[in-house]
Each structure stands twice: as C-alpha cells, then as structure tokens.
Amino acid sequence: MMEAQKNIELSRHEHKPLQVNPIKHSQPMGAALAFMGIRNCLPLMHASQGCASYTKVFFTRHFNEPIAMYNTSVSDITAVLDGGDYSVLMSIENITQKNSSMKPELIGLHTTGLTETKGDDVRSIGTHVEIPYCYVNTPDFEGGMESGWALTAKALIQQHTVAVEDVKPNKLLLLPHVSIQPAEIEKVKECCESFGFHTLALPDLSTSLDGCLSDGQGKLGTGAIGIEDIRELASCSTVITLGSSMKIAAEALLKKNPNITHLHFDHLMGLSMNDNFVASLMKIRQIDPTPLLKRWRGRLQDAMLDSHFLIGSSTFVITGEPDMCAGICETLQSAGGTVNAVIATVYSPVLKTIKAKNVFVGDLEDAQEYFKDADLVIGNFHAERILHSQKKHTGLILRGFPNYEELGNQLKNDQLYEGSTYFLFEVANKLREVKHYT
Amino acid sequence: MVNRAKIKELMNESACSHNKDKKKGEGCDKPKPGLAAGGCAFDGAQISLFPYADAIHLVHGPQTCLGASWETRETLTSYEGRDHTVMGFTTGITTNDVIFGGDKRLADSIDYIMQNYKPEAVFVYSTCVTALVGDDIDMTCKLASEKHGIPVVPVHAPGFVGGKNLGSRLAGEAVLENLIGTKEPEFTTPYDINLIGDYNVTGDMWQYLPIFEKIGIRVLSSLSGDGRVGDIRCAHRAKLNVIVCAKSLITLCRKMQENYGIPWVSVSFYGKRDTTFAIMEIVKALGDEALIKKAKEVIAQEEAKLEEALQEYKALFAGKKAVLNTGGNKAWSIASGLQDLGIEVVATSIRKSTEDDIAKAREYLGENGLLMKAPASEQAKAIDERGAHILLAGGRSLYTAIKKKISFIDVNQEKKVSYGGYGGLLNLAEDLKHAFNNPVFANVSKKAPWEAE
Ligand code: SF4
Numbered sequence: 006m007m008e009a010q011k012n013i014e015l016s017r018h019e020h021k022p023l024q025v026n027p028i029k030h031s032q033p034m035g036a037a038l039a040f041m042g043i044r045n046c047l048p049l050m051h052a053s054q055g056c057a058s059y060t061k062v063f064f065t066r067h068f069n070e071p072i073a074m075y076n077t078s079v080s081d082i083t084a085v086l087d088g089g090d091y092s093v094l095m096s097i098e099n100i101t102q103k104n105s106s107m108k109p110e111l112i113g114l115h116t117t118g119l120t121e122t123k124g125d126d127v128r129s130i131g132t133h134v135e136i137p138y139c140y141v142n143t144p145d146f147e148g149g150m151e152s153g154w155a156l157t158a159k160a161l162i163q164q165h166t167v168a169v170e171d172v173k174p175n176k177l178l179l180l181p182h183v184s185i186q187p188a189e190i191e192k193v194k195e196c197c198e199s200f201g202f203h204t205l206a207l208p209d210l211s212t213s214l215d216g217c218l219s220d221g222q223g224k225l226g227t228g229a230i231g232i233e234d235i236r237e238l239a240s241c242s243t244v245i246t247l248g249s250s251m252k253i254a255a256e257a258l259l260k261k262n263p264n265i266t267h268l269h270f271d272h273l274m275g276l277s278m279n280d281n282f283v284a285s286l287m288k289i290r291q292i293d294p295t296p297l298l299k300r301w302r303g304r305l306q307d308a309m310l311d312s313h314f315l316i317g318s319s320t321f322v323i324t325g326e327p328d329m330c331a332g333i334c335e336t337l338q339s340a341g342g343t344v345n346a347v348i349a350t351v352y353s354p355v356l357k358t359i360k361a362k363n364v365f366v367g368d369l370e371d372a373q374e375y376f377k378d379a380d381l382v383i384g385n386f387h388a389e390r391i392l393h394s395q396k397k398h399t400g401l402i403l404r405g406f407p408n409y410e411e412l413g414n415q416l417k418n419d420q421l422y423e424g425s426t427y428f429l430f431e432v433a434n435k436l437r438e439v440k441h442y443t
Numbered sequence: 444m445v446n447r448a449k450i451k452e453l454m455n456e457s458a459c460s461h462n463k464d465k466k467k468g469e470g471c472d473k474p475k476p477g478l479a480a481g482g483c484a485f486d487g488a489q490i491s492l493f494p495y496a497d498a499i500h501l502v503h504g505p506q507t508c509l510g511a512s513w514e515t516r517e518t519l520t521s522y523e524g525r526d527h528t529v530m531g532f533t534t535g536i537t538t539n540d541v542i543f544g545g546d547k548r549l550a551d552s553i554d555y556i557m558q559n560y561k562p563e564a565v566f567v568y569s570t571c572v573t574a575l576v577g578d579d580i581d582m583t584c585k586l587a588s589e590k591h592g593i594p595v596v597p598v599h600a601p602g603f604v605g606g607k608n609l610g611s612r613l614a615g616e617a618v619l620e621n622l623i624g625t626k627e628p629e630f631t632t633p634y635d636i637n638l639i640g641d642y643n644v645t646g647d648m649w650q651y652l653p654i655f656e657k658i659g660i661r662v663l664s665s666l667s668g669d670g671r672v673g674d675i676r677c678a679h680r681a682k683l684n685v686i687v688c689a690k691s692l693i694t695l696c697r698k699m700q701e702n703y704g705i706p707w708v709s710v711s712f713y714g715k716r717d718t719t720f721a722i723m724e725i726v727k728a729l730g731d732e733a734l735i736k737k738a739k740e741v742i743a744q745e746e747a748k749l750e751e752a753l754q755e756y757k758a759l760f761a762g763k764k765a766v767l768n769t770g771g772n773k774a775w776s777i778a779s780g781l782q783d784l785g786i787e788v789v790a791t792s793i794r795k796s797t798e799d800d801i802a803k804a805r806e807y808l809g810e811n812g813l814l815m816k817a818p819a820s821e822q823a824k825a826i827d828e829r830g831a832h833i834l835l836a837g838g839r840s841l842y843t844a845i846k847k848k849i850s851f852i853d854v855n856q857e858k859k860v861s862y863g864g865y866g867g868l869l870n871l872a873e874d875l876k877h878a879f880n881n882p883v884f885a886n887v888s889k890k891a892p893w894e895a896e
Binding site: 021022023024025026027029030031032033034049052053054055056058059060062063065066071075076077078079080081083084091092093095096097098099100103117118119122123144145146147149218220221222223387390407409 | 475486538839
C-alpha cells in the first residue's frame with residue numbers, strides 16, 4: 006500500500022487540481038539562466054514582456070546582480086498574425102541597434118507557453134539570423150527550471166558542436182545541473198584541473214553571476230564558455246554529468262563523437278559520492294589527488310563525526326529541484342539524519358533513487374504537513390513565512406531558487422568534500438540553535 | 444473573454460495625459476519587439492488587486508506567471524483572518540489543458556479553494572496561454588459564484604494585451620463590473636472616501652491614515668491597499684474618490700463619476716508639501732467648512748512636529764546636492780521629498796515620462812534644474828558639472844557613483860520602510876543620513892594594486 010501510494014505521488018497523477026504556494030519554476034526561466042552562462046550570448050525569451058520581466062526580477066533579487074535578458078514582446082496582434090519571424094527578427098534588430106557597442110556572438114532564443122501554443126517555428130527563424138543562433142523549445146506548461154536549463158545545454162550541443170572522431174586525452178566537459186551555483190562550478194572545475202584536465206563547463210556561470218563588480222554588467226551573458234568552445238566540445242575525451250537532468254545533454258554530445266567517455270554522478274555532495282568522483286578522475290589520469298584535496302576529505306570525515314550527534318537525532322524536510330534534493334538528502338542521511346519528506350518541484354527519475362520516507366512532487370501546502378514535525382527544513386525563501394506561523398520551532402536553511410532573504414547566494418558552496426564539510430557544519434549549527442528553544 | 448473594444452477604450456482614456464503625446468492610433472502600452480522591459484498586463488492587474496487579503500487570487504495559467512511573482516511585494520494588511528496576500532494559487536496548467544482546455548481544472552481549483560480556505564471572494568486571472576486557448580473563464584466563474592455564493596471575479600488581463608498600466612486598468616474594470624455596487628454599507632458619513640491606487644507597500648497608507656482619522660475623514664473602501672472585498676462592494680456610496688499616484692485607475696474613477704456621481708481628486712503623499720497639498724485637496728473636495736478648518740489645524744500640528752524632528756537632518760544635509768535617475772512619477776515625487784529635507788536636486792530623469800510628469804519635474808526643480816532625457820549617458824556629466832554629492836538611481840547606475848566617488852541610493856530596490864506621508868520623510872532622511880555617512884563608495888573605488896595610476 007505504502008509503495009503503491011509512493012509511486013502514485015511520484016508520477017504526479019495529480020492529487021489536486023492546483024498549486025498552493027508553489028515551489029516549481031518554469032522551463033523558460035531555466036533556459037534564460039543557462040544562456041547567461043555563455044560568453045557574449047544574448048538571451049532572448051520568445052514571449053510577451055511579462056515572463057521576461059518576472060524572470061529578470063527573480064534572478065536580480067536572487068543574485069543581486071544586473072541580469073542580461075531580452076524578450077520579443079509578443080503582443081495580441083503578433084500573437085494572432087505572426088508566425089514568430091517578425092517579433093524575433095525585429096527584436097534582434099531593435100536590441101542590437103539600440104546598443105551599438107554590444108557585439109553578441111550568440112542569440113539564445115527560447116520559447117514559452119504562449120509562443121508554443123501559437124506554434125511558432127523557432128527553428129526556421131534561425132536561417133534569417135546572421136549571428137550564430139540557438140533555439141530551445143521550453144513551454145512553461147511542461148517540465149520546470151531544471152529541465153529548461155538541461156534542454157538548453159542539449160540544444161547548444163546539438164546545434165553547434167561539430168562532430169569529430171578524435172578526442173583530446175585531457176579535455177573534460179562538465180554538465181552541471183541548474184541548482185549548482187556560480188562559485189560551486191568554479192570549485193568543481195578547479196578540482197578537475199588539479200587532476201590535469203583541461204576543463205570546460207556547459208553552461209558555466211562561474212564568471213557570469215558570480216558577483217564580481219565590473220562596468221557594463223547585465224548586457225550580455227558573461228559565462229566562462231563561448232560559442233567557439235561549444236563548437237569544439239566533441240573533442241573532449243570525457244564528459245561528466247552532474248545531476249540526472251543533464252543526461253540528455255551528454256547523450257547529444259555522444260552523438261557527435263561516440264568515442265567520448267561519459268561518467269555520471271547524481272550530485273557531488275557527501276563523502277561517498279565524492280569518493281566515486283575522485284576515484285574516477287584518478288583512474289583516468291592515473292595520478293594521486295593533491296594533498297589539499299586529501300586533506301579536505303579528512304576534514305569532511307571529521308565534520309561528519311562532529312555533527313552526527315545533532316544530525317542523527319533530527320528530522321528533516323527538503324524541498325526544491327530534484328537534483329539538488331538528491332544531494333542534500335544523501336549528505337544528511339550519511340550523518341544519520343532522518344529525512345521525513347522530499348518535496349520536489351517536478352518529476353524526475355532521480356526521485357526514485359532518493360531514500361527518504363516520503364518523496365513526491367508538490368507545493369508548500371503539501372510540505373506544510375511535514376514541516377510540523379521537522380527540526381529543520383531545507384528549501385527556498387517561501388518556506389520562511391510558513392515556518393514562522395507554526396507552533397513548533399523549526400529551523401530553515403535556505404537553498405535553491407529563489408533566496409531573496411540572504412546575500413551572497415552565488416558564492417555558497419556545498420559541492421565536493423570541501424562544500425559538504427561546510428554544509429554539515431551549517432546544518433549542525435542551525436540545529437543547535439533550534440533545539441535550544443525546545 | 445478579452446474584450447478588444449474595451450482595451451482600445453482603455454488605451455485611449457480621455458482623462459489621461461498619456462494619450463496626448465502619442466501618435467494617432469497608438470495610445471498607451473504598445474510594446475516594441477525586443478525593447479519592452481516592464482511587466483505585462485497580468486502583472487499590473489495582479490499588483491492592483493492582490494492586496495485584498497480576504498480574497499484568493501487564482502492565476503489560471505502556466506508556471507511562469509505566478510511561480511516567479513508570489514510573495515514578492517510587501518503589501519501590508521491589518522486583516523485578522525488568514526492573509527492571502529502572502530500566498531500563491533495557480534492552476535499551473537499542463538500540456539493536456541492546452542490541448543483539451545483548462546476549464547475543468549479551473550472549476551475544480553475553485554472548488555478546492557472553497558473547501559479548504561473559504562475566502563470572501565476569488566479573483567481568477569486569465570493569462571496568455573489560457574486566453575489564447577480560449578478557456579471560457581467567464582462561464583466558469585459565473586457557475587462557481589452561483590455554486591459557492593461568493594463573488595468569483597474574472598480578470599481578463601493576459602500579458603500579451605499590453606503592459607502593467609493597461610493591466611491595472613483592466614483590473615479596475617473587473618472590480619467596477621463585478622464588485623462595486625453589489626452591497627450596501629452599514630452606515631455612511633458625509634466624509635466617506637475611497638482610496639484608489641495605494642497598495643500599502645511597506646505600510647505607506649498607514650503613514651497618513653491616522654491623520655485622516657484625526658481630521659474625521661473616513662476611508663469607506665480601498666482599491667486595494669489593506670482593502671477588503673466587502674468594503675469595495677460598497678464603494679459606490681462614497682462621497683469622493685482619491686487616486687494616489689496611479690494614473691492607470693483614472694478610467695475607473697471617471698466611470699464611477701458617470702455611474703454614481705462620485706467626483707475624484709488625484710494626489711500624492713510623498714514628502715511634506717505633497718502630503719499637505721493632498722489632505723487639503725481632499726477636504727476641499729468634500730467641501731465642508733468645519734472639516735477644512737479641522738484639517739488646517741491638524742496639518743499645522745503635524746508639520747510643526749515634523750519640522751522639529753527634521754532640524755537635525757537639515758543641518759546635516761545643508762549644501763548637499765543630488766542627481767535623481769528614476770522613472771515615472773518618482774522623478775518628481777522623490778525630488779519633492781529630497782527638497783523637503785533641504786537637499787538641492789540638480790538633475791532628474793524624464794525618460795519615458797508623460798507630459799504631466801515633465802511639467803511637474805520642471806516645477807519642482809526650477810529653471811536651472813536639468814531634466815535628463817537620456818540619463819544613462821547624461822548623469823555622469825551632471826554629477827561633475829553640478830557638483831552632486833549623491834546619486835539616487837537604479838542598480839545599474841551604481842558604477843557611475845563608484846567612478847564619481849559619491850554616495851548612492853538604489854531607488855528601485857525593494858524598500859524596507861515607507862517613505863510616504865509626514866512620517867515617511869523621516870525614514871527617507873534616516874536612509875540618506877546613512878548613505879552620506881557611509882564611506883563604502885569611496886573605499887570600493889580605490890584602484891587595485893595591479894592597476895596603473
Ligand atoms: S506575459 Fe503572459 S505568460 Fe508571461 S507572465 Fe504575463 S500573463 Fe503570464
């Protein structure tokens with residue numbers, strides 16, 4: 006009975022007709038963020054102005070940074086009469102004319118519910134665009150932020166990576182899931198570099214929304230990977246997917262060159278997943294990790310022991326994008342934590358592998374039932390008000406989108422031995438604070 | 444359904460100065476591909492109605508519309524029941540609904556809401572996709588209203604019909620057609636007003652409502668700051684409509700004048716002069732000598748109290764000059780507030796301003812004030828030439844302040860405290876004091892060790 010019920014919820018055979026206090030974010034938002042992680046990319050949302058405006062405000066407040074984003078401003082007239090060509094082409098002309106100093110090297114066009122419903126053929130529009138052009142179909146009545154981001158990575162590879170047969174032995178591509186923040190991907194890249202890999206990431210926000218003060222921010226994407234790099238991705242010897250959502254992008258890359266080795270990790274948090282990761286890198290490169298990396302493993306072991314007493318006697322609820330939930334859940338469980346519920350934004354196969362008591366797709370109305378017995382909730386800022394209003398004192402650690410409460414979100418790091426260490430300490434300290442009250 | 448004739452009428456509102464400077468056939472809100480930056484009509488509609496805490500706001504559309512917009516505005520309420528302004532409800536339609544229509548999901552959602560939350564009313568917002576697919580939202584709302592015995596109000600402002608401003612007008616229409624005049628107030632007074640267009644963001648209204656109370660002005664209903672659905676249904680019995688800084692709701696007021704003979708005044712409660720002016724406009728429009736006399740007394744008291752509290756700040760701000768780069772009515776309303784504090788405003792932006800706003804800006808800044816048409820490129824020069832000490836602008840201009848080594852306030856950032864009324868001026872003064880005292884801009888602007896002098 007329990008099992009059956011779990012499966013029903015997992016497949017989201019809707020237990021109610023609406024969402025109350027949603028945590029889900031749309032596919033177009035994920036796509037827009039992905040394009041910001043490409044150097045000199047002009048992210049262009051094919052939509053009426055509102056979707057782009059909301060998305061811009063959302064990321065501005067989460068990152069506290071100016072956000073590069075444009076939209077095609079579909080109006081009621083173009084919605085009926087135009088097949089998309091007019092608004093898209095006019096937009097590109099208007100935007101580039103208005104900012105004559107701006108030299109986009111890629112147009113990142115993606116759709117929304119509206120433009121999918123009216124059936125615009127965004128693929129063919131590209132033939133009229135002089136600047137390199139990538140299109141992604143991201144209706145917001147399907148999938149979520151995580152899939153929008155992944156679909157964009159896949160589209161970039163499909164449409165721009167040139168097929169080859171040879172590989173460069175030390176060239177590595179990371180495909181990080183959407184919840185991996187700018188500083189995190191930088192750390193993971195550094196770690197791979199320390200094994201002697203020439204490392205790229207797609208998308209790569211490490212130089213885009215990383216909170217680095219500079220002039221002229223917010224006009225184009227400033228990610229650490231450019232269209233030239235994307236063209237040559239098929240010469241990577243290894244591709245590593247971080248998060249199950251990113252598998253589709255790796256598959257697209259393998260089609261460009263079947264000789265690439267694909268390694269997959271559901272996430273990069275906690276001791277055992279990182280042991281697997283490091284073992285794989287060691288095996289390919291046949292070298293030992295750096296002394297510092299080894300030391301961080303020791304620190305993580307120590308952190309697990311130091312925190313296990315608090316974590317081991319506590320119950321948790323996690324809400325957010327599936328790939329992020331998977332990592333957090335496993336890390337907490339590795340130090341003895343009891344995860345009562347994981348409430349995910351959308352369905353993903355990774356949810357089947359999460360070993361929490363209850364795992365399902367839902368909203369904060371659903372989550373609230375589980376908040377009542379939790380010591381600590383890990384979720385986005387929307388959980389805060391709900392927790393304030395309940396009797397039991399439950400702590401909150403803010404992770405995932407959006408976090409309007411705290412500053413410095415882009416520099417938080419939960420990945421690798423190092424990030425997991427800090428994460429466990431943060432959790433334990435928060436628990437101590439919470440348990441003080443009760 | 445989206446009513447095209449109505450949209451056309453609203454875009455050419457005769458009582459609105461927007462339409463004067465537009466070419467024939469253009470009216471308000473025509474987005475230019477690629478260059479439209481603000482929110483959509485749905486956004487505007489939601490902003491206008493969301494503060495009704497006793498109603499539930501159900502967004503019939505896919506994920507972007509509500510997912511990114513709920514719990515983002517500090518529209519405070521004193522409602523003692525469950526506060527729905529900090530909640531989000533959406534049908535979150537999926538592919539199936541796009542293919543087969545979302546009417547059933549909508550009806551089921553309303554039933555769910557009634558079973559679990561029991562609000563005073565439900566507002567149902569159509570959005571781009573559900574409008575394009577052609578869901579019969581009017582019918583679903585009508586049936587739900589009959590079934591549950593509360594108003595279920597369809598709001599037809601899908602994003603693609605235009606920008607925020609139009610959406611707010613459409614919200615006004617929805618309220619006029621479905622709510623106003625559907626209930627009688629328990630009692631009336633000769634000093635009953637409706638407040639239109641103040642959303643009580645960070646408690647703005649609460650800065651001046653106590654003053655109303657002292658004078659004897661009663662707020663019968665509000666659209667929609669700290670508002671109640673039950674009250675707005677009685678709005679037709681007010682003696683005066685007071686529009687607060689919201690051109691978009693002029694149509695509503697004009698129609699209420701036509702239908703119910705209620706006159707209206709348009710005011711702002713930003714800064715000392717505007718607040719005083721606003722109160723006097725209201726009492727004069729109510730036309731009662733005793734009330735006017737009382738208002739004058741109260742204003743004198745309040746102003747004296749304020750002046751005393753401001754002494755300390757005025758001494759601090761003496762000789763300070765500011766450049767202001769922000770849009771719409773903020774271009775002059777913030778200027779007015781700054782001037783009340785003894786700060787000279789040497790330049791302000793008139794980008795995208797209406798004729799009215801430009802005239803107001805000129806009036807406040809005086810002959811020598813610089814009105815910037817292209818503030819992004821003009822502000823740096825203005826700071827140098829006029830010797831400004833502070834820049835008040837959006838986040839993108841931060842770099843200008845750092846280069847010029849002057850103080851900065853992000854006027855577009857979500858403010859945490861109210862700048863409205865007499866009391867709000869003290870909050871503004873406090874924020875300015877901190878900005879002037881903070882050495883961070885000068886410190887940040889230092890050269891890096893590897894940068895050549
Ligand atoms: S533009 Fe349309 S789809 Fe986008 S947020 Fe506005 S109503 Fe929703």
